[in-house]
Amino acid sequence: MNIKDKHSEKVVSAYPLFKGVEGSATAIQIKKGEQLKEHITKTEAFLICVSGSARFENEKGETHDLTSGDSVLIEPMVKHWVDGMETSQLVLLK
Numbered sequence: 068m069n070i071k072d073k074h075s076e077k078v079v080s081a082y083p084l085f086k087g088v089e090g091s092a093t094a095i096q097i098k099k100g101e102q103l104k105e106h107i108t109k110t111e112a113f114l115i116c117v118s119g120s121a122r123f124e125n126e127k128g129e130t131h132d133l134t135s136g137d138s139v140l141i142e143p144m145v146k147h148w149v150d151g152m153e154t155s156q157l158v159l160l161k
Contacts, residue, residue: 097151112141119155
């Protein structure tokens with residue numbers, strides 16, 4: 068399985084990869100120049116860039132440029148968003 072194959076042609080797409088008793092994994096695709104709009108997570112999360120290039124930002128002014136293999140820990144209850152600098156494949160663990 069390749070996570071790229073799980074996404075539609077939408078500019079931002081999310082696909083559930085795994086849901087366990089204690090957590091989940093979601094594949095996210097963000098096309099170049101598009102944005103995963105600002106939102107808040109209630110639990111801590113971990114975002115990993117599999118391919119492409121994306122920029123994670125939050126309301127605290129923190130910015131993380133992510134390329135293949137980079138990751139960021141997402142704080143709960145902090146508004147954040149992700150911009151696709153290139154078409155990107157990411158995995159979100161909660």
